[in-house]
Amino acid sequence: xxxxxxxxxxxxxxxxxxxxxxxxxxxxxxxxxxxxxxxxxxxxxxxxxxxxxxxxxxxxxxxxxxxxxxxxxxxxxxxxxxxxxxxxxxxxxxxxxxx
Numbered sequence: 784x785x786x787x788x789x790x791x792x793x794x795x796x797x798x799x800x801x802x803x804x805x806x807x808x809x810x811x812x813x814x815x816x817x818x819x820x821x822x823x824x825x826x827x828x829x830x831x832x833x834x835x836x837x838x839x840x841x842x843x844x845x846x847x848x849x850x851x852x853x854x855x856x857x858x859x860x861x862x863x864x865x866x867x868x869x870x871x872x873x874x875x876x877x878x879x880x881x882x
Contacts, residue, residue, distance in 0.1 A: 785839060786845045786848075786859050786862060787839070788838075788848060790836070792832045792833075792834045793832075794828060795817065795820075795826055795828045795829075796828070797820075797825070
């Protein structure tokens, strides 16, 4: 099964003296902290928009993308094993008599 990658955008507005103060406040927040800040805190946020999406069909591509977001590259190992199996089966059916 391929892996789907979605890049999301979320807009927050907050009252701070400087842009740097706002960026600093949100830079290291977890999603749950952002949700709390806009739900019961003093900030406001918009709905989530999908900015881009793509299907990651190759194991090397999935591993690279996982590493880029801070994972060790192994999160989808079970899915990647199935993907490689499907590719191997497709190759075998493309070459009659070689399977």
